[in-house]
Amino acid sequence: MSASVGNSRVKAAILGSGNIGSDLMHKLLKQQGWMEMALLAGIDPRSEGLARARSLGVNASHDGVNAILDDPDIRIVFDATSAGAHIKVAELLREAGKMAIDLTPAAVGPYVVPPVNLEEHLDKPNINMITCGGQATIPLVYAVNRVTPVAYAEMVSTVASLSAGPGTRQNIDEFTFTTSRGLETLGGARLGKAIIVLNPADPPILMRNTVYVVPDQDELDEQAITDSVERMVTDVQRYVPGYRLKNPPVFDRRDTPWGMKTIIAMLLEVEGAGDYLPTYAGNLDIMTASAYRVGELIAERSQEVTV
Amino acid sequence: MKSPRIIDTTLRDGSHAMRHQFTLDQVREVTKALDEAGVHVIEVTHGDGLAGSSIQYGFSLTHEMEMIEAARSVTKNARIAVLQIPGIGTRKELTEAIDRGAQMVRIATQCTEADISEQHFGIAKEMGLEAVGFLMMAHMRSPEVLVEQAGLMESYGADCVYIVDSAGAMLPGDVVDRVHAFKDALQIPVGFHAHNNLGLAVGNTVAALEAGADWVDGTLRGLGAGAGNAATEAIVAVLDKMGSNPGLDVFRLMAAAEFVVAPFMTFQPIPDRDAIAIGYAGVYSTFLLHAKRLGEKYGVDPVEILVELGRRKAMAGQEDWILDVTLDLARCAKEGVTA
Numbered sequence: 158m159s160a161s162v163g164n165s166r167v168k169a170a171i172l173g174s175g176n177i178g179s180d181l182m183h184k185l186l187k188q189q190g191w192m193e194m195a196l197l198a199g200i201d202p203r204s205e206g207l208a209r210a211r212s213l214g215v216n217a218s219h220d221g222v223n224a225i226l227d228d229p230d231i232r233i234v235f236d237a238t239s240a241g242a243h244i245k246v247a248e249l250l251r252e253a254g255k256m257a258i259d260l261t262p263a264a265v266g267p268y269v270v271p272p273v274n275l276e277e278h279l280d281k282p283n284i285n286m287i288t289c290g291g292q293a294t295i296p297l298v299y300a301v302n303r304v305t306p307v308a309y310a311e312m313v314s315t316v317a318s319l320s321a322g323p324g325t326r327q328n329i330d331e332f333t334f335t336t337s338r339g340l341e342t343l344g345g346a347r348l349g350k351a352i353i354v355l356n357p358a359d360p361p362i363l364m365r366n367t368v369y370v371v372p373d374q375d376e377l378d379e380q381a382i383t384d385s386v387e388r389m390v391t392d393v394q395r396y397v398p399g400y401r402l403k404n405p406p407v408f409d410r411r412d413t414p415w416g417m418k419t420i421i422a423m424l425l426e427v428e429g430a431g432d433y434l435p436t437y438a439g440n441l442d443i444m445t446a447s448a449y450r451v452g453e454l455i456a457e458r459s460q461e462v463t464v
Numbered sequence: 465m466k467s468p469r470i471i472d473t474t475l476r477d478g479s480h481a482m483r484h485q486f487t488l489d490q491v492r493e494v495t496k497a498l499d500e501a502g503v504h505v506i507e508v509t510h511g512d513g514l515a516g517s518s519i520q521y522g523f524s525l526t527h528e529m530e531m532i533e534a535a536r537s538v539t540k541n542a543r544i545a546v547l548q549i550p551g552i553g554t555r556k557e558l559t560e561a562i563d564r565g566a567q568m569v570r571i572a573t574q575c576t577e578a579d580i581s582e583q584h585f586g587i588a589k590e591m592g593l594e595a596v597g598f599l600m601m602a603h604m605r606s607p608e609v610l611v612e613q614a615g616l617m618e619s620y621g622a623d624c625v626y627i628v629d630s631a632g633a634m635l636p637g638d639v640v641d642r643v644h645a646f647k648d649a650l651q652i653p654v655g656f657h658a659h660n661n662l663g664l665a666v667g668n669t670v671a672a673l674e675a676g677a678d679w680v681d682g683t684l685r686g687l688g689a690g691a692g693n694a695a696t697e698a699i700v701a702v703l704d705k706m707g708s709n710p711g712l713d714v715f716r717l718m719a720a721a722e723f724v725v726a727p728f729m730t731f732q733p734i735p736d737r738d739a740i741a742i743g744y745a746g747v748y749s750t751f752l753l754h755a756k757r758l759g760e761k762y763g764v765d766p767v768e769i770l771v772e773l774g775r776r777k778a779m780a781g782q783e784d785w786i787l788d789v790t791l792d793l794a795r796c797a798k799e800g801v802t803a
Contacts, residue, residue, distance in 0.1 A: 311519050313784050318576060326580045330554040351519060353551040357576040358777035367784035369519040405792050409761075414523055422519075424788050 165455035166193040170225045172246065173237035174206025174217070176258055176322045181235055181445040182210060183432040188449070191456035194230055198224045211370040217291045222246045226246060226253050232459065233452050236261060239324040240331045247283055256455055257283040258463035260451040261460035262328065262335035262401050270295045271450045273343050279455055289382050289440035290314035290353060291339040292447045293366045293400070297423050298344030300389035301370045304381050306416065306458030312336065315354045317361030329353065346370070364439035366425040371418050379408055386423065399439055400427030465702070467608030467710035469679040471505040471655075472498050472696045474725060475535065476547050477681075477688035479511035480652055481733050485525040485730065488534045495535040496511040497720035499542040502712040503696070505568060507545040508535040511750060512781065513572060513688065514546055514561055520783050521750070529564045536565030547598070549781065550580045555587050562591050570734045571617075572598035572628070573603050574779050579622075580608065585620035595623035596655065596679075600780040603633040614646055624653040624679055629668065630780055632659030632690050632739075633746040636671040643675035653678035656791040658694045660686055661743025662733045665694035670702060681752035684721040688748025691743050692733030697721045717753055741767040745774030754786045761793040769793060 158456055169185065170193040171178045178197065197210040202219040204313060210217040218224035234250055234257045236243045243263035249429040250257045259265060264376055266283030269275065278284050286292065294312040301307055314336075325332065332353045340349025356362050383406050391399045403424040411420045427439030434441055473493055479486060491508060498506050508531050510516030510524050517524040536544045546561045547569035558569060569588045571581045588595035597617030602610055605622040614625040627642045635641075639656065647656040654736055656672035658665040658681070669680050670704065682696030703709045726732075733739070738756060742749055755773075759766035772789045773782075 172577075236616045239669075313520050315784075323579075326577075327582060330556075331584060333551070334553050334556075338690075352518065352520060352781070354779065354781045355551070355574060355577045355580065356777070356779050356782070357574060358779075362777075365785075367520070369788075371519070389720060403788060406786065407791070411519065412523065413519070420519060422787060424784065424791075450624075457656050 165416060166232060167455070167459055168192055168193050168195040168228070168231045169233040169235065169452060170196040170198060170223060170228070170231045171235045171237060171343060172222060174204045174452065175237065175324065176320070176438070177441055177445060178237035179209065180433040180441050181237060181448060182215065184445055184449045185213070186213065187432060190453045192233060192452055193372040196224060196228065198222065209403060214249055225255070226317070232256060233449055235452065240328050240346060244325070247376050251282045259285045259453055260328070260330040260444055260448050261324065262288050264335050264338070268339050268343050269451055270343050271396060271447050272296050272298045272338070272389060275451065275454060279458060280369045284451060286444060286448050287339040288336045288442040290332065290351060291336040291425055292364060292443045293364070293425060294368045294388045295339050295344045297368045297425065298340055298346055298370060300385045301372065301382055301421060302345030304385045305371045307344070307346040307370050308373045309348045310340045310344050311350040311352070311374050312340060313352045313354065313367045314361065314440070315356050315365040316440045317364070318357040320363050320364070320434065320440055321355055331394055359452045361437040363437050365429040368423040368425065370421040371413055371415065377408070377419055382395060382406060383422065390435055396450050397427065397443050399430065399436065400443065401426055465673060465706060465707045466707045467527060468673055468677065469504050470696065470700065470710065470712060471507060471545065471681045472503045472683060473507040473681050473693065474687050474696070475682040476507040476509045477511060478692055479509070479685050480753070481692065482668065482730065483753065484517065484522045485594070486531065488526055488590050491526070491531050491534045492538050493724050494720070495765055497716070497724045499539045501626060501716035501720060503542050503751070504534060504537065505543045505545050506662050507547060507570065508532050509547045513549040514554055514557035518554055532561055532566055533564045543594070544572055547572060548584060548585055549573070552781065555584065558584060558587055559591070566593070568596065570596040570598045570626070572600050573601045575599040575610055575613060578616040581617060582620045584762045585617065585622060589621040593778055594623050595621060596693060597622040598657070599611060600628045600630045601748065602627045602642060602685045603629060603631055603638060605782040607642045610642055611645045614650055618650055618652055621654060624655050625650065626655035626657055626679070628657045629647045629659055630748055631746045632661030632665065632743040633748055634664070634668060636664065636668055639668045639671045640675040640751065643677050645734035647676045653800055655679035657679070657681040657741070659688065659749045660693060660733070661735055661739045662693040662748060664700065665692070666698050668727060669694045669699055673708070677690070684725040687725060687729060688733060690733065690752050691735040691739035710770055727736050738766045739772065741770040745771045747778055749771045749780070751783065754783050758790040762790050764790050764793045
């Protein structure tokens with residue numbers, strides 16, 4: 158890069174002009190960080206998202222990934238399309254030397270949840286942000302697992318119908334697969350399970366997640382677990398201010414396939430920042446906020462190298 | 465009135481009332497009795513469908529795939545169906561269920577969310593199954609909205625679409641309006657699934673049939689979520705008297721209910737105070753036992769919990785909200801304020 162003055166920003170593009178792409182674009186425009194919002198690329202010339210970007214003075218194209226590949230200065234690409242679409246472009250982006258931050262459940266690259274492993278994969282060409290429900294719930298499983306080993310973790314995500322776009326709807330199995338794997342590989346559970354429920358209530362409900370954890374052991378230091386969970390909530394709130402537990406973790410005895418066990422239930426609510434979509438769409442907000450955080454760190458680190 | 469197709473779901477909806485503790489022996493005995501009585505389709509799955517075994521809904525005693533295989537091994541004429549709720553069960557469990565002998569899948573979504581079922585209809589049709597759409601909590605939306613959703617399922621290849629009164633909240637007129645709307649708009653058969661929370665399960669089923677429904681659901685002894693379902697043996701007895709029995713053996717069904725199912729039931733679902741509250745508030749029938757258990761644990765009246773869930777517009781599958789609402793109500797009671 159020619160800019161070695163130190164404070165020039167890294168060019169970032171967003172692929173996908175739907176809900177997630179638009180919300181992320183607003184975050185990039187609002188926060189003057191290490192990234193510059195260089196391009197919003199979609200595939201539909203009539204896309205409302207592209208029109209909105211242009212009206213905000215953002216460069217927009219309906220030429221999809223080609224528009225991104227045509228600009229050698231774009232270093233970071235956020236993919237906000239769908240799992241199937243991402244698998245098709247991942248290799249092209251890698252060959253072009255562009256860093257992909259994948260917001261679909263395609264899971265081409267390693268999983269990242271900022272408060273769990275933000276720095277672990279910054280050197281990889283492709284990073285996967287799992288799913289919105291994964292971003293919301295994996296931190297809590299991790300918080301329990303760092304105190305006592307977790308045998309089983311189950312998450313139930315309830316999202317307002319209006320905030321589940323066509324990508325989520327046509328790939329609902331991918332949500333389940335990718336989220337349960339995330340509960341295992343990052344959360345630390347030996348076995349993970351994910352359930353998603355759409356709720357059409359009007360006015361729309363805030364995104365809700367319930368996390369159930371079955372620890373291996375029955376003798377639990379409840380205070381230590383509660384403290385760890387609360388510390389984690391504070392960590393997530395640094396980048397998603399509307400992330401909160403409705404109650405302290407609830408300890409209950411239940412019949413499970415592993416016998417009568419103590420289970421921990423955590424009821425979580427995520428209120429979005431309202432950057433582009435209304436605040437009820439906390440599921441989109443936690444996704445874009447997490448991806449933004451990863452992008453910022455990559456941009457910052459690449460600047461340190463350049464300077 | 466023409467004779468309907470009868471689907472018995474004792475081994476699926478009944479799973480809720482049995483807290484998902486069916487044994488393989490029970491599955492085989494019930495299936496055999498239903499098959500011998502001439503029932504057309506027998507549904508066997510966890511109450512919340514494939515992969516329903518969970519903390520959220522309750523763990524199954526017996527592995528779902530073993531149950532499906534056991535049921536299939538004893539049928540001569542009846543077809544074996546499974547329930548799948550996209551968001552809970554995935555194509556992974558669906559394809560395994562087909563390998564184990566499932567011949568029909570009923571794909572259930574909230575009555576406003578039919579478009580999440582496209583993937584699964586595709587798989588079912590590709591693998592040669594009968595595929596049925598199951599629009600849950602159908603009391604919550606108008607006939608016009610429901611018809612639009614049913615049309616989506618028809619376009620994905622559904623062989624039949626059901627109006628599912630998951631909350632047992634519909635009145636006979638609500639049922640008739642919906643069936644008429646479906647019959648007018650769809651080319652495929654229309655089904656109706658009742659719950660007895662307001663004591664209307666058999667009556668609503670008859671109303672659906674008179675309005676033109678082609679398929680109806682029942683369970684032996686009405687074993688099912690909430691106050692249970694329309695009893696299969698009662699539906700068939702009524703059909704027989706109406707001259708529309710599709711060839712089922714009424715006395716065998718009565719005996720199956722009495723001598724096969726009743727002995728292993730832990731309780732007889734009836735429209736008691738809590739169950740009526742479910743129908744009245746319009747919440748998911750499976751909330752019953754969860755609300756009773758949590759109400760007892762936290763000293764909150766289950767009726768209050770259920771009514772509050774209705775006020776918050778909880779949908780099918782949102783059992784985690786019961787804990788949430790119970791904790792809120794317990795807190796309000798402690799602080800002496802109302803929710």
